[in-house]
Amino acid sequence: MSNVSKETFYTLEKEAQSLYEIKRSRFIGYAMPVETVKEAQDFISRIKALNRDARHNVYAYTVVENGNTYTKYSDDGEPQGTAGLPLLNSIQKKEIENAVIVVTRYFGGILLGAPGLLRAYTTAASEALELAGRKKKVLCRKIIVEADYKYISGLINIFASQGLHPQDSKFTDKATFVILSEISKIEKLCYNIKELTSDNANVEIGEYEYK
Secondary structure, eight states: OOOTTOSEEEEESSOEEEEEEETTEEEEEEEEEOSSHHHHHHHHHHHHHHTTTSSEEEEEEEEEETTEEEEEEEOTTSOTTSSHHHHHHHHHHTTOOSEEEEEEEEOOSSOOHHHHHHHHHHHHHHHHHHHHOEEEEEEEEEEEEEEOGGGHHHHHHHHHHTTOOOSEEEESSSEEEEEEEEHHHHHHHHHHHHHHHTTOSEEEEEEEEEO
16 A cells, blocks of 8 residues: 555556657656556566666656655666666656666667756656656545435435545445545545444445545
8 A cells, every 4th residue: 555644646647658869769658657666667677678678777666655765776786876866857847756767778889978868857757757647646535335225316416515436335235335535535424424324334444445
């Protein structure tokens, strides 16, 4: 799970790929949202396998997992400070978390020098991140509501009034709804359910989750 101390954060919306060419060298940027360090590492391994013939596969990631922030980058043989760090800076400049980026370089035979490398890796990374988009994640908690059947329509109205939709529902001797609610809405939600059912519903506040 991501960092429960933050009510909101931004991450990438989707996986994306960019291409930047200069002096016959090709810089291919790959960006992807992730939830864990392992997902980031698996993505890096996948891109490296895809580009085994490339001269360099530079990467960087920042992941918030279990309340801790993990950042890592690699120059993969490029001069120090010209590749991995610019990728990490590109992620941080976007103010996003839980993101990984790999820039693969196919060498074109012409040296670019440190300034040229820095510009090329930064450009490829920035373009991939821009194509991946930016998405807001909101901290929620799972709410499980169990009540008599006579309250079903009233409960559904309460959920709808707060823009909430049941993730799951079960109908046995009672009706059970599973809701993912933003933290800021929980107090009002519980109050409305209590008022509707005269405190006869069972409301369980469960684990944290981002949506």
